[in-house]
Amino acid sequence: MIAIIDYNAGNIQSVRFALNRLGIEPVLTNDEEQLQKADKVIFPGVGEAGTAMSFLKSKNLHQVIPELSQPVLGICLGLQLMCRHSEESNTDCLNIFPLNVKKFSGGMKIPHIGWNTIYNLKSPLFKGCSENNYVYYVHSYFAETEKNTIAETDYINKFSAALQKNNFYAVQFHPEKSSSVGEQILKNFLAL
Amino acid sequence: MLTKRIISCLDIKDGRTVKGINFVDLRDAGDPVELGKRYADEGADELVFLDITATHENRKTLIELVNRISLNLNIPFTVGGGISSVADVSALLNAGADKISINSAAVRHPELVSEIAARFGSQCVVVAVDAKKTNGIWKVYLNGGRIETELHLEDWVKQLEKLGAGEILFTSMNHDGTKNGFACEELSRISEMISIPLIASGGAGKPEHFLEAFSIGKADAALAASVFHFKEIEIKNLKKYLAQNQIPVRL
Numbered sequence: 115m116i117a118i119i120d121y122n123a124g125n126i127q128s129v130r131f132a133l134n135r136l137g138i139e140p141v142l143t144n145d146e147e148q149l150q151k152a153d154k155v156i157f158p159g160v161g162e163a164g165t166a167m168s169f170l171k172s173k174n175l176h177q178v179i180p181e182l183s184q185p186v187l188g189i190c191l192g193l194q195l196m197c198r199h200s201e202e203s204n205t206d207c208l209n210i211f212p213l214n215v216k217k218f219s220g221g222m223k224i225p226h227i228g229w230n231t232i233y234n235l236k237s238p239l240f241k242g243c244s245e246n247n248y249v250y251y252v253h254s255y256f257a258e259t260e261k262n263t264i265a266e267t268d269y270i271n272k273f274s275a276a277l278q279k280n281n282f283y284a285v286q287f288h289p290e291k292s293s294s295v296g297e298q299i300l301k302n303f304l305a306l
Numbered sequence: 307m308l309t310k311r312i313i314s315c316l317d318i319k320d321g322r323t324v325k326g327i328n329f330v331d332l333r334d335a336g337d338p339v340e341l342g343k344r345y346a347d348e349g350a351d352e353l354v355f356l357d358i359t360a361t362h363e364n365r366k367t368l369i370e371l372v373n374r375i376s377l378n379l380n381i382p383f384t385v386g387g388g389i390s391s392v393a394d395v396s397a398l399l400n401a402g403a404d405k406i407s408i409n410s411a412a413v414r415h416p417e418l419v420s421e422i423a424a425r426f427g428s429q430c431v432v433v434a435v436d437a438k439k440t441n442g443i444w445k446v447y448l449n450g451g452r453i454e455t456e457l458h459l460e461d462w463v464k465q466l467e468k469l470g471a472g473e474i475l476f477t478s479m480n481h482d483g484t485k486n487g488f489a490c491e492e493l494s495r496i497s498e499m500i501s502i503p504l505i506a507s508g509g510a511g512k513p514e515h516f517l518e519a520f521s522i523g524k525a526d527a528a529l530a531a532s533v534f535h536f537k538e539i540e541i542k543n544l545k546k547y548l549a550q551n552q553i554p555v556r557l
Contacts, residue, residue: 127402131377161427223503223526225429225472229351229556230308248309248556250382252404252429269308291382291404293346 116140116304117152119179119192121169125160125290129189132290132300144173154184154304158290159191160252163215164203166195180208185306188284190253193277196284197257210282213257218270225254230267232275232287237264239276239283241302247295249275249287256286309554310520311351311527312541313505314534316341318357318387321367338371339378345534346381348541351556353379354407354475354529357387365394369401376402384432390415395422399430407475409434410448413455413462416469423470432505433471435462438479444492451479459492460499467500474500475529477507485511485533493523505529513539513547520553 118129120142133140133156140156141148149155157179159166170176179186179196188196195207200215207215218224231246249267256273259266265276267286276285283303289296317324322336342353355375357368365388372385385398386407395406412419412433422431436447437459444459463474476496478489488509497504503526506519510530519528533539545555 125404127400128376128404131402132380134377135380160429223501225502226308227429227473227503228308228311228526251308252382254429288382291380293380297380 115152116154116156117149118142118156118158119149119175120144121159121166121173121175125158125190125288128288128290129156129158132297136297136301136304138304144175146174146178149175149178149182152184154306155179155182155186156189157186157192157196157284158189159195161191162202163191163194163200163205163207163255166191167205167207170195170208176208180210183281185303186282187303188282189290190286190288193257193274193284193286194255196277196282200255202255211257211260211262211277211279211284213260213274213277215255215257217255220270222270225252226256226269227252230269230287232265232267234266235264237276237278237283238306239278239285239299239302240265242298243295249285249289249292249295251287253286307554309351309556310525310548311505312349312516312545312555313352313354313527313529314345314350314541315354315356315507315529315531316345316535317531318355318368318371319359320364321371324358339374342375342379342383345541346379349545349556350381350534350541352381352527353383355383355385356407357385359387365397369397372398372401372403386432386434390418392418392421392425395426395430399426405430405432405472407432407434409436412466413446413448413457416465419466419469419471423472428470428472428502431470431472432475433466433473434475434477435459435466436477436479439489439492447479460496463496463500467502471502473503473505473526475505475507478509481509482507484509487511487515488519488523488525488528490518490523493519493525497524497526503527510539513544516544517548517551517553520548521551
């Protein structure tokens with residue numbers, strides 16, 4: 115069973131439909147037990163960090179998510195919430211990755227919207243993908259690169275396109291909207 | 307490197323695409339889903355579905371359509387036409403739209419832009435602005451260009467950014483339908499004035515026009531409907547041409 119964490123954030127349908135296209139019907143849930151039982155957990159999200167963390171806390175998911183032992187994939191805001199802290203509403207996050215999430219600043223359009231390349235790919239998550247493949251981004255905040263970075267992208271500065279630590283995977287871009295490259299990444303996650 | 311986006315716009319009437327002439331090889335060129343997939347395969351970076359009837363009775367048809375598009379399409383898409391409330395936006399996003407586009411409602415109720423941005427995030431709010439230059443002054447128009455407002459284009463665009471718009475889709479009515487190129491001079495002025503992405507619309511006729519929209523107009527994306535719909539320009543060839551001319555595009 116593939117669970118998608120349902121926490122009132124945007125794009126949950128898009129992620130669900132992307133899995134449908136791969137022949138999988140995921141379960142949308144914020145139930146502690148169901149999440150623990152799932153074979154894999156997807157933690158999507160488009161929205162605001164402070165509001166999202168409050169919701170997770172109200173369901174005790176801030177305790178549950180970091181304790182999960184099956185493969186977990188954070189997407190976009192999901193990645194940011196898996197970090198230590200976000201500048202957005204000065205929010206303390208789940209601290210799976212010891213990173214601070216910052217807002218882009220300096221001379222270029224924000225949000226970073228559109229197709230950009232990923233490089234320095236270092237994970238089975240990118241099996242079958244090539245250096246400088248294009249993926250779709252929509253975000254104003256980013257996580258810097260560090261030892262858990264498994265893919266990088268440049269926009270204003272270099273940032274973590276993807277992170278991995280043990281069973282926790284996270285991508286800043288939207289695989290569910292990234293055409294065939296995104297589909298490959300989702301397939302790779304499901305095959306872990 | 308972030309690429310410039312090519313956006314294909316599909317006009318929807320009663321849940322069907324307003325037909326192009328050259329799609330004889332499609333099983334059903336009237337089906338927005340099939341046509342949308344076709345554009346995605348050809349390399350469109352995003353799609354816009356514009357409900358040109360946008361009547362209250364057709365709302366349910368539109369929601370069902372958006373659901374079907376989202377289930378079948380693996381690139382981002384925007385839905386516009388007749389959106390006038392947070393509830394309209396909520397229904398479209400829940401059906402799977404990535405962004406919504408509002409136009410007249412933003413002029414009538416500017417606070418709606420802020421409400422949508424606060425509730426769903428700026429990234430999903432595209433504000434479409436139709437403007438016409440008369441005697442050297444760009445004014446904003448409503449209802450597909452039928453009603454002139456007192457708003458000056460540049461003031462309005464700056465206000466929209468403050469209100470929380472995520473992107474501006476600027477259509478020049480002087481250029482729309484002419485196939486003589488985009489309003490590059492004005493695009494460039496607007497693009498430098500705002501720090502959110504700008505989508506150029508109106509006037510595409512040749513690949514050179516897209517090149518100018520990016521190089522002179524400094525647009526972040528360019529949108530067209532008929533030249534793609536009638537296959538006067540193939541998106542694949544257009545992107546190759548742009549790449550050869552040093553415009554970063556996704557190939």
